Amino acid sequence: MLSKILSCRKLYAAFALVVAAVSSSFASEADLVIPDLASVSFFGNVIDGKTLLVFGFAICLFGLLFGLYHFIGIKKLPVHKSMKDISELIYETCKTYLITQGKFIIILEILLAAIIIVYFGVLQHFENVKVAVIVLCSVIGILGSYTVAWFGMRINTFANSRTSFASLKGKPFPLFAIPLRAGMSIGMLLISIELTIMLVILLFIPRDFAGACFIGFAIGESLGASVLRIAGGIFTKIADIGSDLMKIVFNIKEDDARNPGVIADCTGDNAGDSVGPTADGFETYGVTGVALITFVVLAVKDPVLQVKLLVWIFVMRLIMLIASSVSYAINSAIAKIKYAKAAKMNFEAPLTSLVWITSIVSVGLTFLVSHFVIGDLGDGSLWWKLSAIISCGTIAGAVIPEIVKIFTSVKSAFVQNVVTSSKHGGASLNILAGLTAGNFSAYWMGLAIIALMTGAYLISNLGLGAIMIAPAVFSFGLVAFGFLGMGPVTIAVDSYGPVTDNAQSVYELSLIEDIKGINKEIEKDYGFKPAFNKSKLLLEENDGAGNTFKATAKPVLIGTAVVGSTTMIFSIIVLLTQGLTQGLEKLSLLHAPFLLGLIAGGAVIYWFTGASNHAVTSGAYKAVEFIKKNIKLGGKAKKASTKDSKAVVEICTKYAQKGMINLFLVIFFTTLAFAFIEPYFFIGYLISIALFGLFQAIFMANAGGAWDNAKKYVEVDLHQKGTELHKATVVGDTVGDPFKDTSSVAMNPIIKFTTLFGLLALELALVLAAKGNLIYILSATSFVIAVVFVVKSFTDLRNRDEEKVAKKK
Numbered sequence: 001m002l003s004k005i006l007s008c009r010k011l012y013a014a015f016a017l018v019v020a021a022v023s024s025s026f027a028s029e030a031d032l033v034i035p036d037l038a039s040v041s042f043f044g045n046v047i048d049g050k051t052l053l054v055f056g057f058a059i060c061l062f063g064l065l066f067g068l069y070h071f072i073g074i075k076k077l078p079v080h081k082s083m084k085d086i087s088e089l090i091y092e093t094c095k096t097y098l099i100t101q102g103k104f105i106i107i108l109e110i111l112l113a114a115i116i117i118v119y120f121g122v123l124q125h126f127e128n129v130k131v132a133v134i135v136l137c138s139v140i141g142i143l144g145s146y147t148v149a150w151f152g153m154r155i156n157t158f159a160n161s162r163t164s165f166a167s168l169k170g171k172p173f174p175l176f177a178i179p180l181r182a183g184m185s186i187g188m189l190l191i192s193i194e195l196t197i198m199l200v201i202l203l204f205i206p207r208d209f210a211g212a213c214f215i216g217f218a219i220g221e222s223l224g225a226s227v228l229r230i231a232g233g234i235f236t237k238i239a240d241i242g243s244d245l246m247k248i249v250f251n252i253k254e255d256d257a258r259n260p261g262v263i264a265d266c267t268g269d270n271a272g273d274s275v276g277p278t279a280d281g282f283e284t285y286g287v288t289g290v291a292l293i294t295f296v297v298l299a300v301k302d303p304v305l306q307v308k309l310l311v312w313i314f315v316m317r318l319i320m321l322i323a324s325s326v327s328y329a330i331n332s333a334i335a336k337i338k339y340a341k342a343a344k345m346n347f348e349a350p351l352t353s354l355v356w357i358t359s360i361v362s363v364g365l366t367f368l369v370s371h372f373v374i375g376d377l378g379d380g381s382l383w384w385k386l387s388a389i390i391s392c393g394t395i396a397g398a399v400i401p402e403i404v405k406i407f408t409s410v411k412s413a414f415v416q417n418v419v420t421s422s423k424h425g426g427a428s429l430n431i432l433a434g435l436t437a438g439n440f441s442a443y444w445m446g447l448a449i450i451a452l453m454t455g456a457y458l459i460s461n462l463g464l465g466a467i468m469i470a471p472a473v474f475s476f477g478l479v480a481f482g483f484l485g486m487g488p489v490t491i492a493v494d495s496y497g498p499v500t501d502n503a504q505s506v507y508e509l510s511l512i513e514d515i516k517g518i519n520k521e522i523e524k525d526y527g528f529k530p531a532f533n534k535s536k537l538l539l540e541e542n543d544g545a546g547n548t549f550k551a552t553a554k555p556v557l558i559g560t561a562v563v564g565s566t567t568m569i570f571s572i573i574v575l576l577t578q579g580l581t582q583g584l585e586k587l588s589l590l591h592a593p594f595l596l597g598l599i600a601g602g603a604v605i606y607w608f609t610g611a612s613n614h615a616v617t618s619g620a621y622k623a624v625e626f627i628k629k630n631i632k633l634g635g636k637a638k639k640a641s642t643k644d645s646k647a648v649v650e651i652c653t654k655y656a657q658k659g660m661i662n663l664f665l666v667i668f669f670t671t672l673a674f675a676f677i678e679p680y681f682f683i684g685y686l687i688s689i690a691l692f693g694l695f696q697a698i699f700m701a702n703a704g705g706a707w708d709n710a711k712k713y714v715e716v717d718l719h720q721k722g723t724e725l726h727k728a729t730v731v732g733d734t735v736g737d738p739f740k741d742t743s744s745v746a747m748n749p750i751i752k753f754t755t756l757f758g759l760l761a762l763e764l765a766l767v768l769a770a771k772g773n774l775i776y777i778l779s780a781t782s783f784v785i786a787v788v789f790v791v792k793s794f795t796d797l798r799n800r801d802e803e804k805v806a807k808k809k
Helices: 002-020 049-054 056-075 081-123 128-169 173-204 207-249 261-299 303-339 348-374 382-408 413-460 471-510 518-526 532-576 592-630 642-677 679-716 724-771 774-795 802-808
Strands: none
Touching: 049 056, 049 173, 049 303, 056 128, 056 173, 056 303, 081 128, 081 207, 081 261, 081 471, 081 642, 081 724, 128 173, 128 207, 128 261, 128 471, 128 532, 173 207, 173 261, 173 303, 173 348, 173 471, 173 532, 207 261, 207 592, 207 642, 207 724, 261 303, 261 471, 261 532, 261 592, 261 642, 261 724, 303 348, 303 471, 348 382, 348 471, 348 532, 382 413, 382 471, 382 532, 382 679, 413 471, 413 532, 413 679, 413 724, 471 532, 532 679, 532 724, 592 642, 592 679, 592 724, 592 774, 642 679, 642 724, 642 774, 679 724
């Protein structure tokens, strides 16, 4: 903890050095003035904009109650004590991990609060009360990310044991219904909390500094999500690799209870695949909304039009809650009719239908509600044009998962190619075939995103230019907004995976089959005869579906981050060019700093990939070392000791914390350094990390998904566990683990945090430019600090060869 505090003190000292030199202020995003929502009426002067949005709290309350109702419902589902005890142990280790991360987040929030006080209080000359409210908004942003992450972890640790127990009936439908129900609970509650907070800021904070509060809130939630996403991604894959490699080393079964790494693996499933994505989703919806608010206020000059667009945007966000809940009800009814009594089912089919039903319902409601809310906007035709642009994103939310499944689904051609390559080429060809799947997926995903954004761009040329500057940028922001139009459902299918993965582990760890008289006990207490053999097969099949849909959600979130970041970058460009009136020639490859910034962004993305992978590799080495020394396979021991299991969790936590600190501080100081070099260099850098990050993340996520499901196919469909083919696919899966669940997913919050923090950093740079060479000294200092942490991101975590160290001694 002392080293964390010292590192944070260095961070604050550097920033304090920057702001100490600044004595004047200027207009910026911090001065965004929200228009008077009550000044414009809707529905034929029946209700004003502010009153209309107040009714939105009722929809938010519905979403909160929906989430809590299903939370309680899942908790009350039947579960055997042996399985419940395991899920509670997983929860306790998750809780310890999340508290550890919370302590570090508190330190960062103190630093962030200090930065806000100096920036808004000293530079912008805000009153103390206003500064305090902005700080409070940043705290609420962090608490929001942290709270929904905790909620997701808790409900998933209820759902995993209930799913596992439900499998004993030998029917597949409950194994589908319980994880999806848990995911919908998370998704509805997450979006409802997000919207409630943003509505409070919009409606009840004075208009002259509500814009600054939105920025504080967005940076806060981005900060919290970045920490939880990065650390969670490192933790989960250290544990996963450490546990999986034991299957090769000792030729033991999946989730063998004697393996001390299995509990850590289950904890990691929640830390990386539940806590991280939930916090990330919360941040994604908030930051995208703030980006659109910023754009409307900056790019639309008519206050009446500003009000209409802002009210419309929030109404659309509220509609997503209704669309998702209705679609979930429709899909659940259809699935129950088709599969409730079925002996076998394709678990992916009802998940796919849920995504498409939600997409269709969302698009329909978008056009219907837009017609009534902004039917008189502009020349009277803009309502359907704006609806069509949003629908491009909503359709993308359904199309992109279908494209992802081509490369990651268990029986897809690319996954089959990985399996076939492994049969005679072993792990080497397995890895090469997985890389092939990832590279091909990046190409086709890129074309899909281009097609959808091109459609939005063409529609934006049909009259949007009459009411705003840069309508194409607004259209891209709306595409990102449309990506999130199925918000709760996107979160639900992403959360499905960690529950199905944990359910399989809970079954094995419970040792329920070995409990004396268990058949009679279950029949007496729960009214059915357990089907143990079929139960295990169903759990494995469902885990494959979970893997596929975890993979489908990743590109949606990273795509949203990249497309949405263009809107935030536009805000910076407006600042630099005085409203697009001067300096536009510098946004060109002919301006050398801009080109150099593009190159710098690529360099940082590739370092980030390597450093996050290295953190996993180093931690997994230590975990494997410990497990090999302490696993007890002989004698009467049927399960690992709680002490050994917790020791593996401690190893994972230690390396996750170390890796996350280095990664975060490099991003922080690099942002400062590059913002101070030259404004257009920094613009090039922001564009570059978004584009490089997009394709790197897609490639890594889908390659990892292909490796994972190739292993699952060998285990479930070919029944070849323990064979050389299985060992080859396990090796491929361990390579894919940090690809899909560490490096790729962490780029989403990093891109958004860099862009948000870059707003403040660049404004400081513009003031410091008048101070002579000081800005270059500060830039060089920040860069040197960043490079130091880049070096430390390797050396601090490097594992030493014990034999060589012993010889030197």
